[in-house]
Amino acid sequence: MTSQKDPARYVGMLGGGQLGRMFAQAAHSFGYRTVALVPEEQPIIADVAQHITAEYTDTVALDKLVAAIGDAPVTLEFENIPVKTLEYLESKSVTVRPGIRALKIAQDRRLEKTFFREDAQVPTAPFFILEKDDDLKNEQLVSFSFPAILKTARDGYDGKGQVKVSSLDELAAAWESLRKVPAILESFVTFDRELSILVVRGADGDVAFYGPFHNEHEDHILATTWSGMPLADATVESAYELGQSVVEKLDYVGVLCIELFQCGDELVVNEMAPRPHNSGHLTIETYTASQFEQQARAALGLPLAPAVMRSPGAMINIVGFRPSEAALQQIMALPGVHWHWYAKDAIKEGRKLGHITLEASTFEKLEELFVEVKGLLKS
């Protein structure tokens, strides 16, 4: 028998939290080693990937990353990676997926909302951009529909950097409370529920869709995601249509999550995340290919896998605590339950520490399982 060398295959990751970790696990299953660049000394990705500890803009560290992965592409786990980092990597002929344009737009609600309305032509809540004192006197505000939410243009997450504004009279003080940073005023949408979809676009332009999922938040943090609930075909179609328009107008390659408000038959686009999303974790067990496998395929320029729902699913986020060992014993013994623990260094309030995915043959059975698991989590 002759022996032939099988060269090591690599992929780069910017970030090293749970999303990066689940990505590395997926890429690893088809033989790719992830090398992550992360600011933390002990990122949780370190258990499953190599990593370089440095700031994202440290060019010496970026050179090390490039040296470690050769000509392999790089992907990312969160949207606030500095654009400079991507520019530097591209100047070294490294392919970064998703690319600079998508990241720039997703980092700034002004660009994002304007992109949705003008380029992708998808429905959004009425909005107004606030950048300077004079903007408060703009006559468009007189007819603006209140109540509204004022959101900082940059760096908001989990409801941070947002204030409710009941009427025009409250706007100046609300903006003051956000230290007058560039912000966007959005009319309040009275929605029936919050949905999300994942749209994956491969390097060849092929597109796969997941969802819509139904998301429930507690304290502005995602608490539960439902998949496979009854939903009108027309709603699913319009979600996918708007998703297609967004990824095409962005010339996007990778996994994109779009958050939506469902108001009767209408869908209103809220925001997007240019990466796998917490609401997509249930794709690991309840779809034919997970969002992380698709991210790896798209980043590496491989064909996408078909995204077919295998069963209804639910995801319970574990935020700020670890269930008792007794509860875990019982939960893990239930059929259709998948326990994920991210093994972070500390248990802290408001921190996403793990999740539980539930699957069942029907949505009704899923709801029963959900009630059972929620009860055990409290014990």
Ligand SMILES: Nc1ncnc2c1ncn2[C@@H]1O[C@H](COP(=O)(O)OP(=O)(O)O)[C@@H](O)[C@H]1O
């Ligand atoms: N225009 C709006 N109308 C009604 N609710 C909103 C609106 N914008 C945001 N929200 C609520 O606030 C949550 C957080 O807002 P979002 O824009 O998604 O910011 P982030 O997730 O980055 O904190 C949403 O999931 C939704 O529940």
Ligand SMILES: [Mg+2]
């Ligand atoms: Mg959001």
